Amino acid sequence: MTEQPAPTTAAGDPATARGEQTRQLIRDTAMRLFRERGYAQTTMRAIAQEAGVAVGNAYYYFGSKDHLIQEFYAQSQVEHRAAAQPVLDREEAFGPRLAGVLHAGIDVLTPSHGFAATFFKTAAEPTSPLSPFSAESSGPRQAAIELFAEVLTGSTAKVDAELRPQLPELLWLAYMGVVLYWVHDRSPGQTKTRQLIDGVVPLIDRLVALSRLRVLRPVTQQVLDLIRTLRH
């Protein structure tokens, strides 16, 4: 039921735990089949057969078919982080940094649009460990929020002192919104999602800048109070 501790597999290291090979084999086979046939059309029996193991063996490593999704989730997060690095190195202004990181996220997801859309329904269920808000996803989620913290800290943007600590999580929330739109985006190449990013980033940028204005201080305060209340 519980996950393996994943002993920091160094490149080419043969001294991994006994089952680590099998685990990766099953995971990679599943990812391939998901991409080839889609999530629903890929049966656990097919995954096991293609991987050359028994069905029960897959369940030794992954508690359920859904847990294989979580694997995809974590993997995407790592790829997103890597794809964002050049942007963080290159850009200095807040807007371009944010836009670049959002685009990088969609870049990473794009090859999986077909089946990612299908499985995002599981992520939406609150009781599921797969929900991006769940305790089980807190690892990848924290990593993602950290990425948006870097968007902020590395930028030249001047941000209201009270807003600053809340902002990374808010940006992550906005990213979740973008992903939600992307999942439903049927335009060719999901170009509308790109337009959404390019359209919404300047607005966020402007909003963040405005938050420091004396006149808008009460509103900013009101929003921040609300957010703090709604947090768990």
Add this chain to the structure above:
Amino acid sequence: MTEQPAPTTAAGDPATARGEQTRQLIRDTAMRLFRERGYAQTTMRAIAQEAGVAVGNAYYYFGSKDHLIQEFYAQSQVEHRAAAQPVLDREEAFGPRLAGVLHAGIDVLTPSHGFAATFFKTAAEPTSPLSPFSAESSGPRQAAIELFAEVLTGSTAKVDAELRPQLPELLWLAYMGVVLYWVHDRSPGQTKTRQLIDGVVPLIDRLVALSRLRVLRPVTQQVLDLIRTLRH
């Protein structure tokens, strides 16, 4: 597979189509069991047995277990409309009207919080006919948007002329956001969702009022352009 035409069942009218009784029996049994045991724990066999029909018969009226959810969906929309009526009759200002209608929606959903949360995952899948954005749900969706149009038209609020036609759909979208929060809301009695409504309505109210300001005209324009682009 397809739905029955639902021949406007007048109260006490015995001259309904032959299967209409069975259809309602199955639907009501399903709703009861969903509430009693939750969605996943209610099997199609249990529904059929409790309703006193064969399993296959349920599939004659409802294409799948998921389609029973759509029934719940439509039913909730009707109840929401009814629960909102007193508010629409009583309130004149935009803010209270909106708050009242949002609260009414949550009022209607509250008794089903346990199982509604579970099934909302199905609604999140873009390919599913159950998605609130899908063509199949366009009936209930249009009705819901119409409800928010009434919030606006009946109010004394002065709204930017260009924003006005877009606003009902935007308010509906905000309502979807509230519902999404509600689904994940684990606070006792979902009080946090109530706080969300009470906190966010004044913000929307203020934002709508501000949209008419000369200084903010470019921003309003920018937002409206973006929305029009992202629409299908």
Add this chain to the structure above:
DNA sequence: GTCGGTAGTTGAACACGTTCAAGAAGGGCA
């Protein structure tokens, strides 16, 4: 009244995700 066609109904059968008791493989220790 009987015939024919549509609407409604049945339950066994299928494929799937998941479980679990049983066993195999490996490695540390005497």
Add this chain to the structure above:
DNA sequence: TGCCCTTCTTGAACGTGTTCAACTACCGAC
């Protein structure tokens, strides 16, 4: 080498949602 314990592996079996060929009930037409 022999033993034991943990880790890993197996595949039959269970309960589920869903399908479908067969059957029954009803109703209008003649």
